[in-house]
Amino acid sequence: xxxxxxxxxxxxxxxxxxxxxxxxxxxxxxxxxxxxxxxxxxxxxxxxxxxxxxxxxxxxxxxxxxxxxxxxxxxxxxxxxxxxxxxxxxxxxxxxxxxxxxxxxxxxxxxxxxxxxxxxxxxxxxxxxxxxxx
Numbered sequence: 001x002x003x004x005x006x007x008x009x010x011x012x013x014x015x016x017x018x019x020x021x022x023x024x025x026x027x028x029x030x031x032x033x034x035x036x037x038x039x040x041x042x043x044x045x046x047x048x049x050x051x052x053x054x055x056x057x058x059x060x061x062x063x064x065x066x067x068x069x070x071x072x073x074x075x076x077x078x079x080x081x082x083x084x085x086x087x088x089x090x091x092x093x094x095x096x097x098x099x100x101x102x103x104x105x106x107x108x109x110x111x112x113x114x115x116x117x118x119x120x121x122x123x124x125x126x127x128x129x130x131x132x133x134x
Contacts (some may be wrong), residue, residue, distance in 0.1 A: 021033045028062055028066065
């Protein structure tokens with residue numbers, strides 16, 4: 001009889017953990033969610049290994065949290081660009097348009113390949129305009 005009550009209790013803790021995992025205080029941090037629910041991380045990973053449904057929901061929850069964090073980061077990046085944060089501007093240009101703004105590699109003629117980084121002409125011009133305004 002105690003086996004059934006233990007299973008129900010365990011399932012409630014699984015549900016609580018999954019809810020905590022997506023909570024703004026945890027945002028996918030397993031250690032924080034485990035502590036808030038009062039379950040050892042080792043127990044969570046044992047449940048995950050033994051319970052396919054729990055593992056599947058955990059994975060789905062992690063994907064939802066990752067999407068939420070990406071949306072928050074992108075919003076913060078847009079805000080930083082609007083505020084004139086040069087690091088945010090450079091990051092965006094280099095990642096969104098690497099063919100124009102990224103670092104480039106060159107081959108050296110003597111048969112060896114060496115990494116040589118140079119700033120693209122577009123980047124140099126844009127930085128010149130930015131520095132002239134500052």
